[in-house]
Amino acid sequence: KSCQTEKISTAETAVQSHTSRDAGVQTDQSKDAVQDFQQEVQVDYTSLLSFLQRVEDGVVKELNKNWKSRAFDGFEVNWRDQNETVLCLHTLSYPEAQDQNLQVTSISWNATGSVVACSYGRLGAGDWSTEKSYVCTWNLDRRGLNPQRPDVVVDVPSSVMCLAFHPSQPSLIAGGLFSGELVVWDTGRTEDPVIWRTGMTDDTHTDPVYQVNWLPDAKHRNHAQLLSVSTDGKILVWREDRDGRLALAKGFAMLAQQRCLFFSQFAWGEAAVGVTSLSFSHFDPHVFVVGVEGGYSLKCSTAAETLALHRTGSSVPLRAPAELGFSVYSVSCSPFHRQVLNLFLSCGTDGQVHLHSMLQAQPLVSFQLSKKYLFCVRWSPVRPLVFAAASGEGKCNKCFCFTGAVHLFDFEKSLQKPAVSIKQAAGESPVYCFEFNVKQPQLLAAGDAAGTVKVWQLSSDFTEQGPREINHLEQLASEITD
Amino acid sequence: GIPVRTTLDNSTTVQYAGLLHQLTMKARSTVRDIDPQNDLTFLRIRSKKHEIMVAPDKDYLLMIIQNPCE
Numbered sequence: 001k002s003c004q005t006e007k008i009s010t011a012e013t014a015v016q017s018h019t020s021r022d023a024g025v026q027t028d029q030s031k032d033a034v035q036d037f038q039q040e041v042q043v044d045y046t047s048l049l050s051f052l053q054r055v056e057d058g059v060v061k062e063l064n065k066n067w068k069s070r071a072f073d074g075f076e077v078n079w080r081d082q083n084e085t086v087l088c089l090h091t092l093s094y095p096e097a098q099d100q101n102l103q104v105t106s107i108s109w110n111a112t113g114s115v116v117a118c119s120y121g122r123l124g125a126g127d128w129s130t131e132k133s134y135v136c137t138w139n140l141d142r143r144g145l146n147p148q149r150p151d152v153v154v155d156v157p158s159s160v161m162c163l164a165f166h167p168s169q170p171s172l173i174a175g176g177l178f179s180g181e182l183v184v185w186d187t188g189r190t191e192d193p194v195i196w197r198t199g200m201t202d203d204t205h206t207d208p209v210y211q212v213n214w215l216p217d218a219k220h221r222n223h224a225q226l227l228s229v230s231t232d233g234k235i236l237v238w239r240e241d242r243d244g245r246l247a248l249a250k251g252f253a254m255l256a257q258q259r260c261l262f263f264s265q266f267a268w269g270e271a272a273v274g275v276t277s278l279s280f281s282h283f284d285p286h287v288f289v290v291g292v293e294g295g296y297s298l299k300c301s302t303a304a305e306t307l308a309l310h311r312t313g314s315s316v317p318l319r320a321p322a323e324l325g326f327s328v329y330s331v332s333c334s335p336f337h338r339q340v341l342n343l344f345l346s347c348g349t350d351g352q353v354h355l356h357s358m359l360q361a362q363p364l365v366s367f368q369l370s371k372k373y374l375f376c377v378r379w380s381p382v383r384p385l386v387f388a389a390a391s392g393e394g395k396c397n398k399c400f401c402f403t404g405a406v407h408l409f410d411f412e413k414s415l416q417k418p419a420v421s422i423k424q425a426a427g428e429s430p431v432y433c434f435e436f437n438v439k440q441p442q443l444l445a446a447g448d449a450a451g452t453v454k455v456w457q458l459s460s461d462f463t464e465q466g467p468r469e470i471n472h473l474e475q476l477a478s479e480i481t482d
Numbered sequence: 483g484i485p486v487r488t489t490l491d492n493s494t495t496v497q498y499a500g501l502l503h504q505l506t507m508k509a510r511s512t513v514r515d516i517d518p519q520n521d522l523t524f525l526r527i528r529s530k531k532h533e534i535m536v537a538p539d540k541d542y543l544l545m546i547i548q549n550p551c552e
Binding site: 043047048051052054055058059062063066067069072465 | 486523524526528530531533535537539541542544546548550
């Protein structure tokens with residue numbers, strides 16, 4: 001017998017779309033909390049007990065075997081292609097800003113890790129100029145990425161000194177201005193991106209805002225508060241108010257007092273100490289570290305309650321000044337170290353990076369990177385033993401560090417010198433700011449005084465955590481303290 | 483799987499329970515596919531940071547996460 005399919009009928013037609021529309025989509029953060037597991041599950045405890053008794057011996061034997069096993073010593077698996085070198089992926093710039101000789105003052109990656117924003121302004125301007133500046137964002141994952149044309153450009157009437165993207169909403173970005181104001185922009189809006197501003201009230205800073213941070217609000221997931229830090233010595237916490245205004249929720253004042261280590265009273269007539277940078281501890285949301293102009297770093301707590309005039313409270317600093325005469329430009333708390341020995345880094349105009357523990361007054365280790373200023377220091381978000389520092393200008397001719405470079409240190413390799421130094425550009429412009437990309441840990445964006453932002457892809461040794469790194473870090477910290 | 487007793491925090495427990503239950507069932511079916519007379523007695527997964535052990539049973543699963551010594 002044989003079979004055969006019937007004749008297949010075919011037809012030909014052509015189609016064409018003649019109208020089209022553009023739309024953009026973006027995922028939102030999920031609103032469900034993790035489901036709590038049912039406490040009321042019906043369990044037959046006798047059968048559970050007999051199960052546990054059955055498996056107990058076998059499991060304990062395996063645990064012991066594992067504890068003594070040497071089978072996997074030195075065994076490592078490479079899941080991804082190993083990248084040996086550091087590559088420059090993108091060189092982004094905004095020609096209009098470069099024509100005005102503006103410098104990149106701050107860089108921020110957004111919540112999803114695909115957009116990098118930079119602010120143009122001038123560091124060390126020293127005058128109350130109302131020079132226009134820009135905030136530019138580039139979406140690196142977009143196909144039509146043009147390095148000379150940012151996706152969004154926001155014109156700002158005053159110089160922007162610092163930027164911070166919202167930790168969960170990918171389009172909100174906050175900036176601190178030279179005039180002491182804070183503004184929040186929504187980059188998703190095309191007409192007027194400004195959604196909140198502090199305005200110039202009695203509450204705002206009287207000096208440039210050097211750092212702005214978002215504080216997650218425990219009660220409302222998406223309503224974060226903003227914290228700003230300025231050289232007028234005030235640390236202010238802002239919350240959203242009506243009409244697109246930001247209202248002051250809480251405030252702290254940093255005050256200098258001659259001799260005592262702990263103070264909790266605001267006294268009229270004290271000199272305010274300018275605060276230049278701030279970093280929150282990743283484990284205790286109330287504890288943060290600030291770097292101040294006198295050259296020291298202080299540990300503070302937002303839970304400080306003592307009140308003072310003008311509704312500002314003072315915080316309780318932990319340590320006395322170590323050295324005066326230079327400014328701390330940047331501090332960064334380690335995202336890995338546990339509460340017990342909280343480590344943080346600080347760097348400043350003395351060209352040194354200090355590794356501190358929050359429990360101790362003196363720094364644990366100091367690295368003399370160069371005689372040049374160091375503008376920014378950050379811990380790596382994936383490798384507990386790695387941190388990076390950006391060097392700026394200086395007057396030294398003899399040392400071998402390039403001006404304008406980001407130096408990556410790896411405690412596993414060497415305690416004295418950087419593992420890799422990424423020179424930003426052929427010229428000599430200093431690097432003022434850089435940020436690791438938390439979502440894509442192989443990316444690092446650095447901005448310099450010539451107005452360019454370079455996005456570097458790091459080699460694999462900086463992106464993959466080794467097996468016992470956290471323990472190494474703790475060991476190192478305890479070795480140094482002894 | 484529904485967690486009955488745990489020494490870890492809630493969210494981690496729920497995560498481990500769901501993921502490891504599926505993996506254990508898959509491992510069990512792999513063993514039985516190769517030899518239907520065989521069955522899974524113990525599952526160990528070694529990762530960079532720790533070792534996960536699962537002792538399976540008809541109604542229960544015991545999961546242990548251990549830091550290996552090096």
